[in-house]
Amino acid sequence: MKYLEYTPFERINAFLDQLNLGERTINGCIEAYSCKHTGTDKRLSLSLENEILDHIGNSPDVDSESSVEYLSSRSSRKTLIYLILTLNHMYPDYDFSAVKAHQFFTEETWEGFRQIFDSYMSDASKEWMETNEDSSLMETLFKALDEVINLAECEVYSYDPNSDADPSIEKGSLWSYNFFFYNRKLKRVVSFRFSCLSNLVTDGFTMEGYYEADGDIFDDMDM
Numbered sequence: 001m002k003y004l005e006y007t008p009f010e011r012i013n014a015f016l017d018q019l020n021l022g023e024r025t026i027n028g029c030i031e032a033y034s035c036k037h038t039g040t041d042k043r044l045s046l047s048l049e050n051e052i053l054d055h056i057g058n059s060p061d062v063d064s065e066s067s068v069e070y071l072s073s074r075s076s077r078k079t080l081i082y083l084i085l086t087l088n089h090m091y092p093d094y095d096f097s098a099v100k101a102h103q104f105f106t107e108e109t110w111e112g113f114r115q116i117f118d119s120y121m122s123d124a125s126k127e128w129m130e131t132n133e134d135s136s137l138m139e140t141l142f143k144a145l146d147e148v149i150n151l152a153e154c155e156v157y158s159y160d161p162n163s164d165a166d167p168s169i170e171k172g173s174l175w176s177y178n179f180f181f182y183n184r185k186l187k188r189v190v191s192f193r194f195s196c197l198s199n200l201v202t203d204g205f206t207m208e209g210y211y212e213a214d215g216d217i218f219d220d221m222d223m
Helices: 007-015 041-058 074-090 110-120 122-131 137-149 207-219
Strands: 002-004 024-034 104-108 155-159 173-183 188-198
Touching (some): 024 122, 074 155, 074 188, 110 188, 137 188
Antiparallel strands (some): 155 173
């Protein structure tokens, strides 16, 4: 995978870089990648393909409606591999080769993405409108994505880390979403991740701190 620079994304990334909303901070990043293999991608792709085929061959539920059935299609396996490679490039210090197909919610729709974005990014959108009166944050995002990836031809996926060890889950995280827009014709993937962190936690006001404070009070009491 090769990182691709696109000017339409720069304005959005600059705005969503540590957007402080008082008790919360919104972080967001949108990136584009070519599906052309670079460096170790080819070797990892082959390894992932073999692991997937072994999993299919050893599973007793090949005919069931499961990830095994989904991965019986070579096209689906390629898609999964591209998504895993994209994650590896997004977080180069982490290995996502163990990610399973069920951790990607397949065939999401733009409307599904928009509903989640509108629900969780409403305060960020209001902040955007205070300094950018030409268009809303959603309209700007849609235009940028359409220019780079052609949304009408995209498959939309969301990723559920399902692991506390995942690097996308930061200390103090209140919520986190990872979406991928994949265009087979362009052989291109756009990733968009956005999350919310509690400033109370990141500033050191953790639950552990509260417990310690309570302990100090109880020390002076007769039990």
